[in-house]
Structures are given as C-alpha cells and as structure tokens.
Amino acid sequence: MRKSVMITLIGLLGLLTLLLLWFVVRELLEKRALEQPADARMLFIGNSFTENNELDQLVAQLASELGPEWNDIFATRVAAGGYKLVEHLGNVENSEANPPLRQLLVTGSEAARSWDLIVIQEQSQIPGFGRQAAESEESFAAAPQLHRYASDTGATVMMLQTWGHAEGDPRNASIFPDYLTMQNRLAQGTRDLAAQMSASGSQVFVIPAGRGFQLVYQDVLNNDENPLAEGSFFRRLFAEDGRHPSLSGSYLAACIIVAAYTGQPVTEIDWQPREIDTTMAAYLRRVADRVVFGAEFAPQDYPWSS
Template sequence: MRRSLARFVIGVVTAIVGGVACTDSASDTVAAEAGSPDVLPLDVPDVGSSKDIADAPTPDSAAPDSPAPPDTTTVGESSIHRILWVGNSFTFFNDLDQIWLSVRKAQGLEESIVSLRATAAGYRWVQHLADATTDGGSEPIREWLVTAPPQWDFVVLQEQSQIPGFPAGNPEHDASVEAAVALAGYAAASGATPVLFETWAYRAGDSQNADLFADYPTMQDRLDEGFDAIASAIAASGKAPVRLRAGAGFRVVYDAAVAAAQDPLAPGALFSRLYTEDGRHPSVLGSYLTACVLAATLAPDGTVGMDWAPPDVSETDASALRDAAEGAVALITSSRSPQ
C-alpha cells in the first residue's frame, strides 16, 4: 500500500527544560503488505498527525564535542552533549526526550544537551534506514547518521511496537534485525553508543495477533525475547547497545499489582494508567516511567534523590514509577543481556 511521505520531528535542546505533554494522536503502527501467510497484521497509523520539521541549529554548532561512551551494555555517564532519537510516536508522544532532560536535570546533572528526533508516525527501522541511505535523499536522518554526522554520544533506536515480538523467519522480524544492525553501525561510526529502546506490550495484548500476543504478559515475554535477539545481533556486529528497558519498567508495575492481589487492568490501576485510551501509546505516566528508566540506566546513581515529575503526575505515582524504573534497570545484571 502506498504511504504518505513521513514527516520528521526535530527537537533541539541547548539547556535542560521541563517536559510538556503532547496531544498528537498518531498511531505507532503501520499496515503490513497482504498476500503472505508469514506476514502478521500490523495496525494502520494516522500518519497525518505526525509533527512537522522545526527550524533548528545544526548539532555541530550547538554543543562541544565529547568522547564516545564505552563499549558496554550499561554505562555511568556523567556528561552528555548530543543524543539522537530515531523512532515513531512511541518516542514523540508527550515529548519523551524533554521529560528525560528534566529528569536528568533533577538528578543534578547540569549540562547543555542537543537532543534531536527523527520520528514519524508508524515508522519502522527499515524505513528509517532507507531514508538514511537513499542517494540524494533529503530526510534529516541521512545527514545526521550518514553524510555529515556530528559526534553523537547516544543514538536511541525505537522500532515499531509489534515487530520485535514476531518470530524469527517472519519477514518483518528478519528485516527489522538487519535494519537495527545497520542503524547501530552508523551510530557507532559517528562515535555514539547505540541505545536499544525496548518498548512495552499493549495493555490487553494485540487482538490483531491474538495467537501470538494473547494478553499483556504473553506479548511482553515475546517482546523481551525479540529484544534479546536484536541486542545480541547488534553486539555481534561490533558495539554492544545500552538497553533502555522501558518494557521491563511496565512489567514491574504490572507485577506489583498482581503481587498485591489487584487487577492491573482496572481503570484506576497504575499499570492501566501508563497507557492512553488506545491501550498502546504511553500516557504522561508511561513516558515518565520510560524517562526514569533511561535516566537510571545512564546515570551512576540512578534516580536516587530525584524528585521531579511532570505537573500532571502525583508524587505518589511518581515515587512508584521511579521505584519501578530502578527495578527495571536492576534486570540488566540479572537478565539475558549480551556481554
């Protein structure tokens, strides 16, 4: 099916500021081509509601160079100057990068950061890779990753939300792994450490793929397995990724409700409120949890002592989400992360 030309988001930050909630209703997902039993159904995006390009200074003029982070799956980074986010609406909803910058400031890390986003509704890694490598292409990601990349510190890679859970041998899955390795390679060539943004399962599973993703726990298990394979493939190519385990953060909240004999899917439950009404995209709570997971992953002291939260997030919820983020990051040393 023909898809409209993606529009990219550029978010530039030269000083850390607070996050602002976004009301963009674009879907994360895209329609699969028909005609093959190996192609699993994907949701259709509202591509018309993605954000337009904003005028911004080039990364080279906005902040000084910094050395690349170490080759490792975990880091304790005290200074970041440039970060690029490559993904779709799971990234640009609620201005995740801005929330993360505010969390980082609350950690006591005063710094000037250039944060750029190459995001479009429903976009997949294969599409980002095509934009980055097409000769004569005009998409910003081509300049940022291929033709004139600055010295990034981190490049965050976020895939369409169903594909990592598809089985090996599925064409969408296999193409995704290849694209992840290629994008991570371009990131590493620019001096960056790739960050694998591991997204969450849908709140009630995926009705379009009920045999594969019957409910939240089943879908999250499959996503976790898929991200393990992607991380291993990237590591085997030469540079192990930092793993942004947002899905693990959601899982910690889900498991806490179950352990307390509560229904995590009840409308007022914290887990349920991590999502917007569609049960897929993050609410401000979900984006805050994701930002805390990333902050705890990149900073030596995690979120200890950090008390900032978006204006619409209560202190009770914020504290629970920070604890969940710390629990998710603890999985780095006890799970199947490639070394």
C-alpha cells in the first residue's frame, strides 16, 4: 500500500516538474520572440476591434509585401474586449503585477521595448460621445499619459480611428442615430484625442480607418444600392453584430494602416486572406489609397508628410 502511494506521489511530482519546465520554456520562448529584431517592430494597443481577425498580423503581412526593406515585420498586440485607454494606462502603471503592456513599454529588456510603430485604439464609442461625457473625460485624461509611455520607446505613435456601427448605436440613439452621424462624430473625436496627446509630447498621427468604411458606404449609395442590404460591399465590412469588423473590414483597416504609416500605396499589393475574394480585396486596397492619398477628405498629417 505504502509502495503504491509512493509511486503515485513520485508520478505526480514528475508531472508537476514537467509542467513547471513547460511554463519556464514557454516564457523564455515568448520573451525571445518579443525581443526579436526586425525591419519594423509594431505594437497594437486596443480592444476587440484590434483583437478580432488579428489586425496586427494582417498589417504585418501587408507591409511585408511592400518591398525588400519591409521583408521582416514583427507585430504583436495587447487587446481585450471592451478595453478603454484608461484601463490600458492602469496596466502600464501597475508595478505590482507588471502585466504584459507594462513589460512592453516600461520594464522589459531594451530589445523588448524597442518599437517603430505603436498603434493605439480607444473603445469604439467613446471618441464620439463628446468632451462632456464622463467616459470622454477619463479618456482625455488617460491618453496623454499613455502617449508618454509609448513615445518614450522611440516609436511613431498613431491613433486608430474606428468606424461607426452599420446602423448607428441604438444604446446611444440620441447621438449615434445612424452610421454616418456616428462616423463623423468618431472622426472628430479621434482628431481631438490625438491633438490632446500631441500637445503633451511628440505628434500623434490619426489612422483614418473609419473613413475607409465611409467611402465604401458612399460608393454603394452612388451605385443606387442600399449600403445596409445583406451582401452589399459596405455590410460585408461588418460581423453579424454590425459593430465589429468582419475579416474584410479588418483587411480594409490594415490596408489603411500600412498606407498611412509607410506612405506607400497598397493598390498593387497582391495578397489577401484566402477568405476574401480577389475582387473585393482589390477594391478595398483602392479604397485605402483613396483615403490616404486622395482628396475626398480634408488633408491630414502622416509620419511621412510632416
């Protein structure tokens, strides 16, 4: 009996040892991956709008198609559903728990904290609420502090402008009654937020991803079609909930990010996820170039234009 118990204990001890070894090896591999050198190192900070469809990896793949100087792209993200800038700031300043974002911006090795581009995304409604809203007050207070941590790494910092919900936001119908109203409020709010961040340090550039959705919306209208109709190019940018991006929506956002950051057109890139048909993908790349390089919206600064 004692021998059987001893054998069982030895087996459990061996299993625990293997598990511990696995965790140690995994941590070392993850740390090494985060420290890897590359032609460009990119960090994305956001919520489910960034997490869904792995926006960072779409950007990395697209950028790697630009030419030999962009062959080696390392991109990673810190994103959780519903997260706000104030919550990300709390993680950066949490010295006791030292969560991943703090490690990537403050306490990690010099290699792990070396970034060329940091993309910051606020929760998808807050920029459109207006400065008088409590959530906006928090956002405008937290954003410059988060910017300081990001810019201290030496990175170019860009703010991702998200998109209005396909049918507006029924939970906030008085200010977001429809798509276009919500889109315009988000665009203005994101510009204001980026200006607030820039006032306390280096310039923060806006990535006008939401304007790409708007161009698709307008193109559908110009074809005398209903943008909200099932199967329209506009509706295909959204997941079923009408808020989060579909893979096509994330692809459009990624194309705009690449063009806005690099200053290089993406129309001629010949890559898209296999789930997106070539006609749709080619159209979305053209839309991205119209947003960044065209004259359909007011001109704005980019890292390569200022």
